[in-house]
Amino acid sequence: MDGEQRWAAQRRELAEALQALRAQGRLRQRPLIDSRGGSSVIVCRDGARRRVINWASNDYLGLSRQLKVRNGAARALRRYGPGATAARLLAGSPRCHRRLEERLASWVGAEDALLVTTGYQANLAALVALVYGTHDAAVILDRLCHASLYDGARLAGAQLLRFAHNDLADLARRLAQCRGARRRIVVVESVYSMDGDEAPLVEIAALCRAEGALLVVDEAHAIGVFGPAGRGLCAAHGVKPDLLTFTCSKALASQGGVIAGDAELIALVVNAGRAFIYTTAPVPAASGAAVAALDCLRERPGLPAEALAAAAEVRAALVAQGWQVPAGRSPIIPLLVGDEASALRLAEELFAAGHWAPAIRPPTVPPGQCRLRLTVTAGHTPRDRRRLIAALAAARARFAPAAGTPSPC
Ligand SMILES: Cc1ncc(COP(=O)(O)O)c(C=O)c1O
Numbered sequence: 001m002d003g004e005q006r007w008a009a010q011r012r013e014l015a016e017a018l019q020a021l022r023a024q025g026r027l028r029q030r031p032l033i034d035s036r037g038g039s040s041v042i043v044c045r046d047g048a049r050r051r052v053i054n055w056a057s058n059d060y061l062g063l064s065r066q067l068k069v070r071n072g073a074a075r076a077l078r079r080y081g082p083g084a085t086a087a088r089l090l091a092g093s094p095r096c097h098r099r100l101e102e103r104l105a106s107w108v109g110a111e112d113a114l115l116v117t118t119g120y121q122a123n124l125a126a127l128v129a130l131v132y133g134t135h136d137a138a139v140i141l142d143r144l145c146h147a148s149l150y151d152g153a154r155l156a157g158a159q160l161l162r163f164a165h166n167d168l169a170d171l172a173r174r175l176a177q178c179r180g181a182r183r184r185i186v187v188v189e190s191v192y193s194m195d196g197d198e199a200p201l202v203e204i205a206a207l208c209r210a211e212g213a214l215l216v217v218d219e220a221h222a223i224g225v226f227g228p229a230g231r232g233l234c235a236a237h238g239v240k241p242d243l244l245t246f247t248c249s250k251a252l253a254s255q256g257g258v259i260a261g262d263a264e265l266i267a268l269v270v271n272a273g274r275a276f277i278y279t280t281a282p283v284p285a286a287s288g289a290a291v292a293a294l295d296c297l298r299e300r301p302g303l304p305a306e307a308l309a310a311a312a313e314v315r316a317a318l319v320a321q322g323w324q325v326p327a328g329r330s331p332i333i334p335l336l337v338g339d340e341a342s343a344l345r346l347a348e349e350l351f352a353a354g355h356w357a358p359a360i361r362p363p364t365v366p367p368g369q370c371r372l373r374l375t376v377t378a379g380h381t382p383r384d385r386r387r388l389i390a391a392l393a394a395a396r397a398r399f400a401p402a403a404g405t406p407s408p409c
Helices: 003-023 066-082 093-107 119-133 148-155 170-177 201-211 231-238 265-270 284-300 303-321 340-352 383-400
Strands: 032-034 040-045 048-054 112-118 135-141 159-163 183-189 216-217 243-249 257-262 334-340 370-374
Touching: 032 340, 066 093, 066 284, 093 112, 093 119, 093 257, 093 284, 112 265, 119 135, 119 148, 119 183, 119 216, 119 243, 119 257, 119 265, 135 170, 135 284, 148 159, 148 183, 159 170, 170 201, 183 201, 201 216, 201 231, 201 370, 257 265, 284 303, 303 334, 303 383, 334 340, 340 370, 340 383
Parallel strands: 135 159, 135 183, 183 216, 216 243
Antiparallel strands: 032 040, 040 048, 112 257, 243 257, 334 370
């Protein structure tokens, strides 16, 4: 084969891989939306524009449309410019980033915090730092952990073990399996991103302590929503992980990942966390907005409870309609429908009825557990919720999985 033929063969193989995804109903696209924040978005599709209620955002407290948050971003933009211009270790940290770090550290009860560009990178940096200096580390993750946690463990070069979701006995077995490793790191989320259920944090922390394992908890979906004044579930349960990670991109209506913990470990992340070191700092407007979101939360301490009450109302209505909705209390409501085609069909039916709730398919969730992931936020109105409940009642008869079907996890 000459160079041209080899190149063509590789391109053919890539095209076939894409075609296989299409055939499985797993092809993803980038829907085009026009949004000014709030509970609705304009979806631009096939040359048409359609306003629909948005059930796909993680803006749990509805803060993204608050003037105060927008002004916080605008002030930081005016003062520090549109971009950070370089990595923080090279060009220094805009004061707004440091202010946010100090504020977040004291909010979650940690000695220090580090702001990185995204929550994804926070997890990469945290795990690479905890594995730093050894080739003999094992990272034990809950099976349903977010891709960024798995990618962090892989990037760190650690042995990777999974335990069955929220299963303490299986976690104990995995810890025993790698007892010989020099460093063992247990990784969980406090609220799982696709199921919305909570980890048994107190028991997991106790097991880690008994085993002498390090603990990382990702609170991406709990910060701002659960715990005293939205401080998360670790604060609620008095659990102190070695590193706590979360993102400003969900309840805090901004952008930027956060790693919080003892000052010594944060200093190690600063020095070893490649996903922090080798990238440009977050834009100043991100920390300006996040600080303003924290101010909003301080002024309206009832917001998290409002979000949870709205979610509880929708969850109860969908369960009563006979949908398969796993138990939970978070604003994330997974509506399990089974296969790819059914999930896509239900998403389309809802879209036709004026709702935006894209189908979640493998590899984001296990095969057979395709779903709509509905997030009910404090920004939705009672009318938004009534309309969603009515649209799902109308669709129910056409979607088979019975309530109570056991989850394969
Ligand atoms: C549990 C979890 N961790 C981390 C992230 C990544 O955060 P970000 O979107 O800020 O990169 C997400 C979601 O996107 C998530 O669900």
